Amino acid sequence: MAAITLITGSTLGGAEYVADHLSELLTDAGHDTTIMNQANLAELDPAQIWLLICSTHGAGEFPDNIQPFVSQLQVQQPDLTPLRYGIVAIGDSSYDTFCQAGKDLDHLLAGLGAKRLGERLEIDVSLDPVPEDPAEIWLNSWQKHL
Ligand SMILES: Cc1cc2nc3c(=O)[nH]c(=O)nc-3n(C[C@H](O)[C@H](O)[C@H](O)COP(=O)(O)O)c2cc1C
Known part of the structure; x- marks a missing residue:
């Protein structure tokens, strides 16, 4: 069995509900x-598995609650080679910058040496108004990588 830290990026609370459910x-x-x-990098263990659930705000921006963590990763450039992670991006396809924050976070972690488990899930809330539903389906296959 695995130790998994779920990290949320959320402005309106939707991503946090998804994290609670997962x-x-x-x-x-x-x-x-x-x-x-x-999330605070100093409190996170790259030997555990991280599951990031991040929506997008502004014009492709990170939600405020995850911005400090993103800055820590960008500035400190930690070696994340031991890390395995999964990512759920939440957005709305009516924006050109669909799920941009989740995509950027994925690239940031991979660039620091971390290995993604499975595919990135991109939830389009204009098609799936209850994001817990596609997240649950995705989790069933993601768990096989643990
Ligand atoms: C002001 C505003 C800006 C948004 N900008 C984007 C965006 O650039 N790209 C995107 O994919 N979704 C965008 N969205 C959609 C949100 O990501 C979506 O509603 C998501 O479910 C919000 O999750 P949260 O409740 O965790 O904050 C935006 C929503 C709002 C209200």
Whole structure:
């Protein structure tokens, strides 16, 4: 069983609800989970698995609550070679910058040596108004990588 830290980027709370739901499902499956809604690099262990759930705001911007963490990664450039992570990007395809923050976060982690488990999920809330539903389906296959 795995130790998984769920990290959220959310302005209006939707991504946090998705993280709560995925955390519950992972716990039911026997994993240890922690949710961080204000992630701080110094408190995170790259030997654990990170599951990032991040919406996009502004014009392709990161939500405010995850911006400090993103800046820490950009400035400190930690070696994340031991890290394995999954990513759920949430956005709205009516924006040109669809799921941009989730995509940027994915590229940032990969650029620091981390290995993504499975495919990145991109949830389009204009098609899936309840993002927990596609997230749950994605989790079923993502868990096989753990
Ligand atoms: C002001 C505003 C700007 C947004 N900008 C984008 C964007 O650039 N790209 C995108 O894919 N979605 C964008 N969205 C859609 C949000 O990502 C989407 O509504 C998401 O579900 C919000 O998640 P949250 O509740 O976790 O903040 C925007 C939404 C708002 C209200």
